[in-house]
Amino acid sequence: MTKFILTAFNPANGQRARLHYDNATSELTSESGESLVQAVEVVARANAPAVSKQTPLAKSSPRVLKISLGLSCNYACEYCSQRFVPRADETNPGDVQAFVDGLDSWVTSPPEKVEFWGGEPLVYIKTMRPLAEAIRSKFPNAELSVITNGSLLNDEINDWLDRMGFSVGISHDGPGQPVRGPDPLQDPEQRAAIMALYARLAPQRRISFNAMVNRENASRAAIQRFFIELTGDPAVPIGEGSFVDAYDEGGIAHSLRPGELHAYRNLAFHEIRTGQAANVQAVSSKTASFVNSIRSRRPASSLGQKCGMDKTESIAVDLRGNVLTCQNVSAASTAPNGQPHHIGHVSDLAAVKLNTATHWSKRENCPSCPMLQICQGSCMFLEGPLWDRSCDNAFSDAVPIFAAGIEFLTGLVPFHIEGELRDDRKDIFGFSEQVKPSRDRPPRVFPIPVVAA
Ligand code: SF4
Ligand code: SF4
Structure with missing residues (x-):
């Protein structure tokens, strides 16, 4: 665990300051230690389980139950985490009663x-309904939820x-949808059905458009504008909203x-x-969580993984009762560490x-990463170049949230991090060496006034 020295400036008066941030204790102090x-609500927190191949985790009666109906989908999106996952034998309506x-x-x-998870869950409507x-x-x-491509x-x-009380997430990248895959909003019937469902569920806040950010769909503001324009609803909820993970070549390409x-971080900040x-849910929830981590001195030891699938009471199963690492894999697939994603059975x-x-x-790298409290370790089963x-x-997704959270708490914008992190991660926005622009090096575009050194 590591302490970091942050160089920051006050956009109101240009003054610079150095802050100390500890990712293990969530303390944010001045150089002199004040x-x-x-601190508010400093409560004792249980340690998160440190799961690994050598220290596996059992499961218990679930608080969050994820049912995988199968991985079939009528789309083949570019960076879908499930795209190359080997399929288990399909389940069908005949499996429902026994389950x-x-x-x-x-x-x-x-x-x-x-x-209720797919693939595309509505491909399985005959199974999903009963x-x-x-x-x-x-x-x-119980709160019921489903994420669908809407088509x-x-x-x-x-x-x-609606009658069943479902909350529905519609996967759509807004202006970046052509990069992702087919667009149901271009089909008049599909568009009408999506908009009709939005009109029904939006008043109860039971629907969102779920968008992912990638290098070709980098602007959350553009995504937000797209959905406000689409729905006419200035408060349209946008689910997800994080930068994509790289599960395959498609993910790497994006x-x-x-x-x-630096351009991405400047824009996002x-x-x-x-x-x-x-x-955008990922922004609001992660910013609030980070700010609260500092206010409540949240210890890193209490942090589980970002998706929560390392909790004993979060469980993903298929209709045969097979327990899976998460909803994005199948009983026939293998994790990068060589272990089957089929990790047991509900009967035991x-x-x-x-x-x-x-x-x-x-x-x-995670224990000595200043973004730990925001990122929580990326996908827990990735390894090798895809994890890298x-x-x-x-990191680039978390660092604008880190800067915005610290500015919210202190009025100071950190722009450089010193500590045990990789050298190429120290310069947050690309102007650590260039706070004062020179004639030979013009200032980069930065959203807040660049201040004198
Ligand atoms: S950015 Fe990377 S090193 Fe930092 S916490 Fe996330 S996964 Fe770990
Ligand atoms: S382990 Fe978590 S982050 Fe990784 S694919 Fe599954 S749900 Fe997503």
């Missing part, structure tokens, strides 16, 4: 949330989703290249601090072994 933020009948033996207290109805009557208070919606499915890092990305949750994942504390690229994306 706390810069009043539902078996629930009592392992779901011993009602889950808070049940998520399954969700049985789950709804068994767990009447298979129609009046009848919309009506059913990752940031070395010469693009500007959009965050000016509220142009305020509807105590014997489940999540041994496909690596907690951030066991990665080489995802880590690079995650």
